[in-house]
Amino acid sequence: MSDQTTGRIPSQDAQALSGGPGGPGNTPGPERSPLELLVEVHTRLVDTISGFEKITEKATxxxxxxxxxxxxxxxxxxxxxxxxxxxxxxxxxxxGSIFGTVNRAVVAVRSWFEDVSDNVMDRVKQGERHLIEAYDAARESRQSIDTNAILMRHSAEIDAMMEKHEA
Known part of the structure; x- marks a missing residue:
């Protein structure tokens, strides 16, 4: 796997090991079951709620x-x-996950130095995209018709909310 002369991993292989140019998680790995992907959506939702509870508490x-x-x-x-x-x-x-705990801490620390207002919309947009990625992955797996309907409706509602608030 490493170059015989330098001992370094060729860039293409290094990208594959690190998750590709977009970061970890963007390259196919072991296939996750539809249930695991649905659980991931739920975990990200719990994390998102945790973040918004803190944002609401600190918001202008x-x-x-x-x-x-x-x-x-x-x-x-x-x-x-x-x-x-x-x-x-x-x-x-x-x-939720450790991400939710970290997210709450980041919001709290930022609120010490600045108001939680429109300046957090970029972070909101990032968080919503992270959530939509989980919804997309779950929808692309073999979910039941009922589960897919829930996932599609939730995704559409998130998109509409982001558009409503220009996130």
Whole structure:
């Protein structure tokens, strides 16, 4: 795998090992089951809710309704997806991932130095894209018709919310 003369990994192989030019997770790895992908969507939703709870807490009065709109939508989505997972015999996790904890900490630290207002819309957009990627991956797997309908509706609602608030 390494170049005989330099001992370095050729760039193409290095990209494959690191997840490709777009970063880890952008190259195909071991195929994940539809259930695992659905659980990933739920985990990202829990993380997103955690972030929006902190954003709402720290938001300026003008931005708070925007944050509350996103938070309410994601809470609805999480509850519906948790019910779907439960109907499939899977107990949804309420904790999320380390990403959610880090996200809350970042919002809290930033709020010490600046208001949480329109200047966080870039981070909101990034977070929503991260969530949509999980929805897309789950939809592209072999989900049931009912599950796919939920995933498609949630994605459309996220897109509409981002457009409404120009995220």
């Amino acid at each position: 009065p003008e931005y708070r309704p925007v944050a509350e709109d996103f938070l309410e939508m994601h809470r609805r989505h999480e509850a519906e997806l948790a019910a779907q997972l439960a109907s499939m015999g899977h107990e949804p996790q309420a904790d």
